[in-house]
Amino acid sequence: MNQVIELLNSHRSIRKFTYQPVAQEIINTLVQAGQAAATSSFIQACTVIQVNDSNKRSQLMECSGGQAYVGEAPVFLVLCADMQRNKLACEMNDAEINSGYTEQFITATVDVGLFAQNLTVAAESLGLGAVYIGGIRNQIARVADLLELPDMVYPVFGICLGYPDQNPEVKPRLPVEVVLKQDSYNDSNDQQTIAEYDKSVSDYYRTRTGGNKDMTWSEQMSGMLTKEARPHMKAFLKDRGFLLK
Amino acid sequence: MNQVIELLNSHRSIRKFTYQPVAQEIINTLVQAGQAAATSSFIQACTVIQVNDSNKRSQLMECSGGQAYVGEAPVFLVLCADMQRNKLACEMNDAEINSGYTEQFITATVDVGLFAQNLTVAAESLGLGAVYIGGIRNQIARVADLLELPDMVYPVFGICLGYPDQNPEVKPRLPVEVVLKQDSYNDSNDQQTIAEYDKSVSDYYRTRTGGNKDMTWSEQMSGMLTKEARPHMKAFLKDRGFLLK
Known part of the structure; x- marks a missing residue:
């Protein structure tokens, strides 16, 4: 680096x-x-x-x-x-x-x-x-x-x-293994990896807002993208x- | 810088x-x-x-x-x-x-x-x-x-x-005054500035190709964008x- x-x-x-x-x-x-x-x-x-x-x-x-x-x-x-x-x-x-x-x-x-x-x-x-x-x-x-x-x-x-x-603070991004794929689009592990990542986003928001905002990444996306x-x-x-x- | x-x-x-x-x-x-x-x-x-x-x-x-x-x-x-x-x-x-x-x-x-x-x-x-x-x-x-x-x-x-x-070599870009405008899109001087820039692009191609390619930027765009x-x-x-x- x-x-x-x-x-x-x-x-x-x-x-x-x-x-x-x-x-x-x-x-x-x-x-x-x-x-x-x-x-x-x-x-x-x-x-x-x-x-x-x-x-x-x-x-x-x-x-x-x-x-x-x-x-x-x-x-x-x-x-x-x-x-x-x-x-x-x-x-x-x-x-x-x-x-x-x-x-x-x-x-x-x-x-x-x-x-x-x-x-x-x-x-x-x-x-x-x-x-x-x-x-x-x-x-x-x-x-x-x-x-x-x-x-x-x-x-x-x-x-x-x-x-x-x-x-x-820097906002945590998706784990690299979800974003970088080898030779073809294979998402068989994505849901599990996203579920784990969801916890780190929720931690980030809780820390940043002193507990006032608590939302996972997938919740944030589903709140926005259904509109x-x-x-x-x-x-x-x-x-x-x-x-x- | x-x-x-x-x-x-x-x-x-x-x-x-x-x-x-x-x-x-x-x-x-x-x-x-x-x-x-x-x-x-x-x-x-x-x-x-x-x-x-x-x-x-x-x-x-x-x-x-x-x-x-x-x-x-x-x-x-x-x-x-x-x-x-x-x-x-x-x-x-x-x-x-x-x-x-x-x-x-x-x-x-x-x-x-x-x-x-x-x-x-x-x-x-x-x-x-x-x-x-x-x-x-x-x-x-x-x-x-x-x-x-x-x-x-x-x-x-x-x-x-x-x-x-x-x-x-680095390829010459458009003059900044064409690309950066103040408060509104005013292109009254663009044609003249592009005509001057055209010469530097043509110089770049001539130098890079030992004289084999000689083309201005606007010629290159019009060759491509009419198709x-x-x-x-x-x-x-x-x-x-x-x-x-």
Whole structure:
């Protein structure tokens, strides 16, 4: 184990930040580290909107279900999957993009994931803390309008950044033997391993909340995944030129 | 700039590896570093299939359009977006998952992206090289059958790993001012900036190939994106329980 892997393994979401501002030069460095990640067939499909305007920040906080740190964090970035820039690249060569493929939705979304994780790792290496905000997809059309996103660009998630003013524990992950399989998907032991893991998650929550929250991982999943999941998403994406074929 | 950011910025795909094997202990360490990344609402939706079987490796190479390193790399991992494990978690609590939402497809795919980039960064920090293999989606149904993936699991991409036996240059990325925007999506200067960037990409290819390849970024995009993009993808994903609503 080296220092980089120790850094990766020490990740926890930070939702409370000091007032210390983050220099624009640092933000640029983080974005460039994001760009250095692999990109599918060189499409470079991630665009970052840095939101400084306080009115927009308040509205994004509302869109995310009122998570105060979306409004308050020193830095708030919206990471977008962007095929509009590729359309422009085609136009620069008098070519017409053949867009709307589900495959392109995957490549652009994966590009954003790889980019974002590099950005977050770079941030944490500089002592910053971060939390991903999938909540902006609660009102995704409003977010897209607010940031004036053109067709073929969708906001995947936000990231809050700043210097940490809290020090939460690392949350225990699934045992590696459930997540890493050899040669084929064999889940015959998974239920038993998950049952054991459930106990460690319940311990984690009890310790963290002084006994107020006591929930296993599988209980948490079943509480959440039996509900509707942002049912507006498919229509929004089609309206913006994604997932058409 | 620190050593972590230097590591991130030095990324280039490695497609040629020495024969030096990679210990299983290291692979487990890399997967655990992947797991340490943020995960949307704690769903932990990434499953890794490590493919050792030489017959399966040959078939995966065929599926990926004959990229030799898919067969030859010391390690080949297939990273899957997995909602099957969450279905199991629901069943363990006598609950029925409400699956098929496009939103869940996004969260699971993003989980894989964040996980994979942590895994790759950890690998590179140990002196390993890596290349992502989106090509496994060329014949995605065959890959899913080969790895016996159940419904609600799809193979997003592969990763080849090993000790580098080549030392390619870092590929120049888009200027940060195109990728990072302030408060809204304003692309009024993008065409001009991309035209300048095009020259540096063309220089990169000329230098790398001794003059044999000379192509700008926008030419490369327009050559690729005017064609069909894996048109089987949507039907495959629906068949496996994704993107139904």
